[in-house]
Amino acid sequence: MEKNYTAALLVIGNEILSGRTQDTNTQWIGKKLSDRGIRLIEVRVVPDIEDEIILAVNALRAKVDYVFTTGGIGPTHDDITSESIAKAFGVPAVLDEKARAALLSHYKKEEDLTPARLKMATVPEGAVLVANPVSGAPGYRIGNVYVMAGVPMIMQAMLDNILPELKEGAPILSNTVTCNLPESTIASRLEEIQDEYPQIEIGSYPHFRAGELGLSVVLRSPENLPLHEATQKVIHALEALGGIAHAVSIQSKI
Amino acid sequence: MEKNYTAALLVIGNEILSGRTQDTNTQWIGKKLSDRGIRLIEVRVVPDIEDEIILAVNALRAKVDYVFTTGGIGPTHDDITSESIAKAFGVPAVLDEKARAALLSHYKKEEDLTPARLKMATVPEGAVLVANPVSGAPGYRIGNVYVMAGVPMIMQAMLDNILPELKEGAPILSNTVTCNLPESTIASRLEEIQDEYPQIEIGSYPHFRAGELGLSVVLRSPENLPLHEATQKVIHALEALGGIAHAVSIQSKI
Numbered sequence: 001m002e003k004n005y006t007a008a009l010l011v012i013g014n015e016i017l018s019g020r021t022q023d024t025n026t027q028w029i030g031k032k033l034s035d036r037g038i039r040l041i042e043v044r045v046v047p048d049i050e051d052e053i054i055l056a057v058n059a060l061r062a063k064v065d066y067v068f069t070t071g072g073i074g075p076t077h078d079d080i081t082s083e084s085i086a087k088a089f090g091v092p093a094v095l096d097e098k099a100r101a102a103l104l105s106h107y108k109k110e111e112d113l114t115p116a117r118l119k120m121a122t123v124p125e126g127a128v129l130v131a132n133p134v135s136g137a138p139g140y141r142i143g144n145v146y147v148m149a150g151v152p153m154i155m156q157a158m159l160d161n162i163l164p165e166l167k168e169g170a171p172i173l174s175n176t177v178t179c180n181l182p183e184s185t186i187a188s189r190l191e192e193i194q195d196e197y198p199q200i201e202i203g204s205y206p207h208f209r210a211g212e213l214g215l216s217v218v219l220r221s222p223e224n225l226p227l228h229e230a231t232q233k234v235i236h237a238l239e240a241l242g243g244i245a246h247a248v249s250i251q252s253k254i
Numbered sequence: 255m256e257k258n259y260t261a262a263l264l265v266i267g268n269e270i271l272s273g274r275t276q277d278t279n280t281q282w283i284g285k286k287l288s289d290r291g292i293r294l295i296e297v298r299v300v301p302d303i304e305d306e307i308i309l310a311v312n313a314l315r316a317k318v319d320y321v322f323t324t325g326g327i328g329p330t331h332d333d334i335t336s337e338s339i340a341k342a343f344g345v346p347a348v349l350d351e352k353a354r355a356a357l358l359s360h361y362k363k364e365e366d367l368t369p370a371r372l373k374m375a376t377v378p379e380g381a382v383l384v385a386n387p388v389s390g391a392p393g394y395r396i397g398n399v400y401v402m403a404g405v406p407m408i409m410q411a412m413l414d415n416i417l418p419e420l421k422e423g424a425p426i427l428s429n430t431v432t433c434n435l436p437e438s439t440i441a442s443r444l445e446e447i448q449d450e451y452p453q454i455e456i457g458s459y460p461h462f463r464a465g466e467l468g469l470s471v472v473l474r475s476p477e478n479l480p481l482h483e484a485t486q487k488v489i490h491a492l493e494a495l496g497g498i499a500h501a502v503s504i505q506s507k508i
Contacts, residue, residue: 019284030273043299116441187370
């Protein structure tokens with residue numbers, strides 16, 4: 001069995017906490033990592049406060065293989081991620097010549113590299129840049145921490161540049177079975193199936209659709225055969241209880 | 255000046271971390287709390303793992319006035335929130351007679367109160383119930399921790415029942431000014447305005463619309479007059495730089 005790697009995400013930004021902005025980066029990153037056999041096992045959202053960023057990044061980088069951060073690497077006064085990450089690693093934040101060159105190639109003129117923009121080229125000493133094909137200002141890696149922009153389009157472009165350099169585990173396959181039964185009817189049978197397949201993560205998620213309670217059973221595992229077997233048992237159990245089971249987004253195969 | 259209270263949210267569920275489900279509860283809760291003068295200052299998302307839930311809830315409840323949790327209080331094997339919260343508080347999880355009665359009134363027949371459903375009436379000893387008008391199974395409060403369902407419609411109904419009992423600070427007013435300039439052009443002037451009004455939280459958020467970089471400047475404060483003044487200065491600064499500023503969602507008034 002291949003190793004599965006772990007990751008954590010640190011979302012930095014008052015705008016997520018106040019409810020002004022709906023975070024969508026968590027879902028994007030969670031999916032992309034699953035595809036590469038890396039499990040996102042914790043997310044934290046913290047405000048633009050240096051001590052909070054330092055505490056969170058130090059707690060998370062000690063706990064997982066890879067930490068990702070989003071937000072706070074822009075040119076304005078509330079962008080304090082790079083300074084905070086530098087302090088978390090006990091290194092100075094320094095103007096990076098390659099980052100400066102990336103900005104110059106984006107803004108074209110030397111005189112357009114204002115102090116505010118040069119802040120985006122100031123990164124923790126020892127950081128390795130991650131290219132930003134959208135707006136020039138790069139992300140970077142320091143230790144096991146990848147620092148990315150918060151704007152989804154830019155974050156996604158940076159992540160595409162990061163993914164190939166991550167260690168890859170067995171992709172986590174996921175099967176979903178939806179059904180028109182309330183989840184309490186299947187609970188005891190589902191627990192039996194979970195006990196029989198302890199290596200498979202089985203989740204039961206109720207939903208309302210058109211005013212009716214229904215559920216989705218999600219089975220996740222890097223191992224194809226037991227996943228397929230357990231999924232069949234879930235389908236049979238739901239049908240035996242009089243439900244109409246729909247097997248949707250089945251990744252395992254026999 | 256009235257006190258502002260603080261809150262944290264603990265989102266419990268593998269489905270958020272894997273990317274299967276887009277969390278929307280954070281935004282909803284963040285907004286509702288802001289309206290009551292309570293600042294959401296941290297969010298954590300953890301998997302359905304007992305030790306992780308215990309660690310997170312104990313860290314958060316020591317840090318803020320109110321902790322909210324979402325998810326993991328249903329009838330299936332992966333719903334382990336109540337047991338974990340009980341352990342975090344060092345109390346047993348017990349069948350609550352009022353919770354049982356709420357379930358009976360929802361399911362109607364005694365024989366429909368299966369062991370799986372009765373699990374939803376099993377809460378940490380000493381918990382005070384929060385009514386669930388949608389699907390019967392209640393949420394609850396223990397200490398400063400409010401435990402709610404993960405399904406948004408149910409969470410929202412529970413939160414409506416919780417909000418009136420929270421201590422209320424001055425509502426946090428929020429003004430938003432959008433503009434067609436990239437944020438780096440306004441950065442230095444914005445920092446001056448921030449320095450002049452340290453009690454106002456000023457955030458600058460870039461966005462892409464129709465392929466063009468623009469920005470939203472968000473100013474937040476429980477104090478009306480300085481907020482209004484600072485907002486006017488931001489608008490004038492943006493216009494002085496040649497931008498077209500739109501004042502949108504302005505809550506402060508003169």
